[in-house]
Amino acid sequence: MLRRRRWWIWGVIGLAFHGAPTRSLAAQRAAPEDPGIVRSEFIFTTAPFASAHASTIVETADGLAAAWFGGSAEGAPDVGIWLSRYEHGAWTPPVEVAVGMQPDGSRYACWNPVLFQPKRGPLLLFYKVGPNPRAWWGLIRTSSDGGRTWSAARRLPDGILGPIKDKPVQLADGTIVAGSSTESTDARNSWRIHFERSVDNGVTWTATSAIPFPVDDTIDAIQPSILVHSAEVLEAVGRTRSGRVFDTWSQDRGATWSPLALTALPNPNSGLDAVTLSDGRFLMVYNHTASGRTPLNVAVSRDGRRWSAALVLEHDPGEYSYPAVIQTSDGLVHVTYTGKRTHIRHVVIDPSRLRLRPMLDGQWPE
DSSP: HHHHHHHHHHHHHHHHHHHSSSSOOHHHGGGSSSTTTTEESOOOHHHHHHHHEEEEEEEETEEEEEEEEEETTOOOTOEEEEEEEEEEEOOOOOEEEEOOOOSSSSOOOEEEEEEEEOOSOOOOEEEEEESSSSSSSEEEEESSSSSSSSSOEEEEEEEEEOOOOOOOEETTTTTTEEEEEEEOSSSSSEEEEEEEESSSSTSOOOOOOOOOOOOOOOEEEEEEEEEOSSSSSSHHEEEEEEEEEEEESSSSTTTSSOEEEEEEEEEOOOOOOOEEESSOEEEEEOOOOSSSSOOEEEESSSSSSSEEEEEEESSSSSSOOOOEOOOOOOTTEEEEETTTTTEEEEEEOOGGGOEEEEOOOOOOOO
């Protein structure tokens, strides 16, 4: 009875916040019954912005912090970067930590924050500012107190955008590798992947060349997420206009990469994220569909090539998109994602308890 009452309360909160439940009551009750799901919650239930999107999450020495961009609508000048911290079992009210104000008094939208905690040094917040993704630029702020206070914004050098959506990885030798991409302003408006590397803990960066297309095809791709296979071998997966997830591989710690290839997993031209688990497996959160932004799924792989179905986080109509995923020091996996462009949901997963089912040719099992 207590469990039912708790999930009934969450349903009422969803009604009050959105005007309609974000998921059916039956689905909300069913979610915690999956042995892999530990907790599911909204990061905020009220906020001074109408629209929220593109969340990011990080573990600091003081606990979790999450950020996203929020304002009246994506791309509007009033869109800033908002942040909450997880303290004493609850998320703090959102605080705006970055805006796109310019020296001449004009203001541009903020886009795609990425939180990253290097092995040493302050917490990093990367984000973009500009009129649109074809003309934005990268900025960075730092925090020495787990995201409570932040330095002044510093614009990244020309040619460096920072991680474009998903978190960087830091390798055993200290090298930080960030996945980035560009959306060109030419007539074709091609999308190109590149990577940015730092060997001095994020102080300076160098960019790779654009990752080549296959010889016989053009794959427009953006927003790579990086998986670590060994000290030298990396894999990146991400979003395309081709209806499927791309991958590319590096054998030299991210300095050079193989031509883009399409995997068996579908992609509806929407962002995804993936993480290397402490047990050596890989976990991806993505929309397993060629169109639309529902359902939102979790898949697991041992080799980065063959993926097994693990969870369906959302399956109701609407947009559930742009996930961010990390594994914290206690072994739990934390996922944040956009719900209907009005809220950010946080789901905690125990990867050791996931029920995996094989996928044949990228088909999600019934």
